[in-house]
Amino acid sequence: MxxxxxxxxxxxxxxxxxxxxxxxxxxxxxxxxxxxxxxxxxxxxxxxxxxxxxxxxxxxxxxxxxxxxxxxxxxxxxxxxxxxxxxxxxxxxxxxxxxxxxxxxxxxxxxxxxxxxxxxxxxxxxxxxxxxxxxxxxxxxxxxxxxxxxxxxxxxxxxxxxxxxxxxxxxxxxxxxxxxxxxxxxxxxxxxxxxxxxxxxxxxxxxxxxxxxxxxxxxxxxxxxxxxxxxxxxxxxxxxxxxxxxxxxxxxxxxxxxxxxxxxxxxxxxxxxxxxxxxxxxxxxxxxxxxxxxxxxxxxxxxxxxNHWISNGMKMSKSLGNVVDPITVGKKYGPDIVRWYLLENSKIDTDGDFIEDNVTGLRQLFVSKWGNLINRCCGQKFNIARAVNTFSMDPYASISSLWKDNDEVTTHIDNIFEQLNKLPEKMDDKIEKFDHSNLLREIWNLINDANSLIQVSKPWENPQLQQDSIIFLCIETARILSILTQPIIPTISNNFLDRIDVKPESRTLDYVIIGADNSYADNANSSKRNVPLEYAPSGTEFTHDM
Structure with a gap:
């Protein structure tokens, strides 16, 4: 776009x-x-x-x-x-x-x-x-x-x-x-x-x-x-x-x-x-x-x-004890997690229902799905920088040709390419219409597809070229989604981009095309790097998202 x-x-x-x-x-x-x-x-x-x-x-x-x-x-x-x-x-x-x-x-x-x-x-x-x-x-x-x-x-x-x-x-x-x-x-x-x-x-x-x-x-x-x-x-x-x-x-x-x-x-x-x-x-x-x-x-x-927000199915009321203090929940789960939760669980023409247990589950989902996708690609068995240098020039043709004999893997590859290519224009339309809930569900679908691709392709069991092709496409999914979601989760998305060494100047819409950035991840597979997002330990109070 x-x-x-x-x-x-x-x-x-x-x-x-x-x-x-x-x-x-x-x-x-x-x-x-x-x-x-x-x-x-x-x-x-x-x-x-x-x-x-x-x-x-x-x-x-x-x-x-x-x-x-x-x-x-x-x-x-x-x-x-x-x-x-x-x-x-x-x-x-x-x-x-x-x-x-x-x-x-x-x-x-x-x-x-x-x-x-x-x-x-x-x-x-x-x-x-x-x-x-x-x-x-x-x-x-x-x-x-x-x-x-x-x-x-x-x-x-x-x-x-x-x-x-x-x-x-x-x-x-x-x-x-x-x-x-x-x-x-x-x-x-x-x-x-x-x-x-x-x-x-x-x-x-x-x-x-x-x-x-x-x-x-x-x-x-x-x-x-x-x-x-x-x-x-x-x-x-x-x-x-x-x-x-x-x-x-x-x-x-x-x-x-x-x-x-x-x-x-x-x-x-x-x-x-x-x-x-x-x-x-x-x-x-x-x-x-x-x-x-x-x-x-x-x-x-x-x-x-x-429309407005209710809490656990009822209008918020001090007498019912169901009033949600935004600062309290933000400190408990992280501001970006609450931002995503409010957008994903509301439509502007119907009342949203705030259920705190679901906020807890959302942070866990971020760690286990999106964070884990990045962690897997950043594992010491892989080399993201090499994969990026190999496949960024002509990604679809070079990757699909390697897996043409595996229908299950090809299905995931085709779906990821198709959805990533459409997503920027889709985001533009849905944000303009304040249709955030459907947009965020599509983002989760892409993250799930990338995780499933790793599961079915088992890159650790394949020769280097096939291994790199999967790591490239999965980390590209994480990179592009992180750029696109900066307006939604500004801290977490940039934490993800920091983890894979994406330069600040490469976090614009000019770089949301698969293969558009071939200069990141030089140090991403080092064993000394921290995970980009953590579960909230007991007693943690967030002032930003870890």
Missing amino acids: KRSARLVSHITTPIFYPNARPHLGHLYSSLLCDVQHRWKLLKGVDSLLTTGTDEHGLKIQLASEKNHYKNPREFVDKLYPEFIGLDKFYNVKFTKFIRTTDPSHIENVLKLWELCNKNGYIYKGEHHGWYSISDETFYPESKVIVDPKDPTRHINTESFNEVIYQSETNYYFKLSAFQDKILKYIETEHPEFVYPPSKRDQLLKDLRVNPLQDLSISRPATRLQWGITVPNDPEQKIYVWFDALCNYVSAVGGIDTTIQPATIPSPHWTQTTHLIGKDITKFHCLYWPSFLMASNLPLPKRVVIH
Whole structure:
């Protein structure tokens, strides 16, 4: 597969609410973005990954008071490093980390407000409705019910969080004016804007049943002190979602410098993918495009929506004791093992089920299958460097001719050549579609095929030329897979490549063709070399993958 010219890509995580320590869902969103970003970089694409924390709002204000902080700023200053720490522990290679308390971001929020206001989409009015503090949003009467567990409370039917009825004077955004525009944009003009299609279809269905209503985009300063002040009105604070969504613009340089008018869009912005959890769909797929349309600013390329994680078949809950702490499991099994596990055991349009026993089994599988494939080829009875020099010029013809009388061995050889040749393009397609689970299963199939080839061919019993042909093809399988999986398991894959002496400059997509690298493994068969991956000894705490 050819490396691209310096095309442009930008992917964003949702910015996370630092009212508590990060959980598995935060890691999952970040990981999906990181794999996309790293894959683009491996292809030679100019890529950005932006993330951050959403630090204003009533929920933060109340959490700060509950935890006895002097003020909300002190509270978010304490918590936001936890999110950076999670990313660093799991090797999430973000380009920029945005805090909505950053002065440059606040400046962009005010500019977005002024643009919407100047174009006639903001007005002041009285609001009556059901408000959820947890969700920081109002819900229509049609989505409010009495809590079945407590008849004194009301909850909404979307998040099932409590709502309270309140009346106040707010500023409104004319969201209703964008009903037809949003429908047309998503349904006919840009059907790829919401992905996967199942989420798009559900969004369109909901939009027809529940047409857009004008949106309250401010809160009285008497109730919400922790927020950005509305321009020219110190008695009102800007609605937290109007503030938060603007981070995506702030992250790529801001409204003035990077997001030009829709007729001259920034190259990064027009290639932006927002990756979000399903619970914040309406904010990103309805509110955000409307704010941008109202400001005459271009829309991002697409919004990718993923489902959530449960634990052992049940929703994670502190009372059930099944909440998964991503740092704890990462230290126990290794960050890359958890990365692979989350990708292999999830599909973006269904909830993933975290089962810790399976994570244990995965590390063992890595050692016994992939690590062992490399260990076998690096055995002292073999000579990888000699095999590489012998077969790298014309690998298929020279290897298949040696085994033409052995159908069982030939079947494995043909399958490995065919699958390795197809894999780079397949990876490109599956990563773009966030179809990681099927992709990783194909990688395991190739590793199993290579191990089976060693078993059926028994290279230790064959003459040198046949022996070298098998060792060459099996170590090439390990080498190419290790290059291709750098976006998925960045530490383990490079440990594997280090073990067989692949030079750093030879770990690009230019070298994922069988025989493309004939300069590695000079010292790979030395008895003094360590194994590339180990089982986790009792009491081991991983900060990286051994």
